[in-house]
Amino acid sequence: MNATERTPAGLLRSALAADPARPLVTFYDDATGERVELSVATFANWVAKTANYLQGDLAAGPGDRLALLLPAHWQTAVWLVAASSVGVLADVDGDPAAADVVVSGPDRLETARACTGERVALALRPLGGRFPQAPEGFADYAVEVPSQGDRFAPFAPVAASDPALSVDGAELTGAEVVDRALADARAAGMPPAPRVLSGLAYDGWPGLSYGLYAPLATGGSVVLCRHAERLDETAAAARVQSEQVTFQAPSAAL
Secondary structure, three states: OOHHHOOHHHHHHHHHHHOOOOEEEEEEEOOOOEEEEEEHHHHHHHHHHHHHHHHHHOOOOOOOEEEEEOOOOHHHHHHHHHHHHHOOEEEEOOOHHHOOEEEEOHHHHHHHOOOOOEEEEOOOOHHHOOOOOOOOOOEEHHHHOOOOOOOOOOOOOOOOOOEEEEEOOEEEEHHHHHHHHHHHHHHHOOOOOOEEEEOOOOOOHHHHHHHHHHHHHOOOEEEEEEOHHHOOHHHHHHHHHHOOOOEEOOOOOO
């Protein structure tokens, strides 16, 4: 792995060059029945649009902090890699009052109002749908992002040694995110290019590692399940088989 790959954004660029058509993120919401599958190319397109929005319309750049108040969701994964692309620190469950930008789901808007900077709301509706009416004081992600450019280039270079992620009270550089994800994959015994099923929340490192970074770092993919507790054993086993899962994230933390 060379230096340019040692960030989440760099890993995505490598995956795009290697096999853009393969699945990368498959998302289920078992409260709504939603299933979305994003290839490497489709995921990268969403990342580029979101990074252009973050850097351009929201005027965010290296040194800025983004409070991420979102559940485990395919759009959350997009925001995490987009922040890495721009060089913005993604602060998972961070304090909006200390952030330059806040990105919130529909259930945390009141908390997000503490941010005095830019505020973005995600409806988290099936197929990336918008709010019927944008929440007051927030831009609607589903309205703002589709028109953004399909290619992204940062205004300032992003180094692997730059802060990339704040989670569980620790700040990690891009290189540390990648290194920890690779170490997790080895320690957990993931097979090569794993197809990982994860029902863990994105509120701590284990959920982020199993649910995004480790599959991305190992050339694999993730089946990300929200509200998976609603499945009975038969339905859960059928999903493992139909999605050709080769590794299941444990419920316990790493």
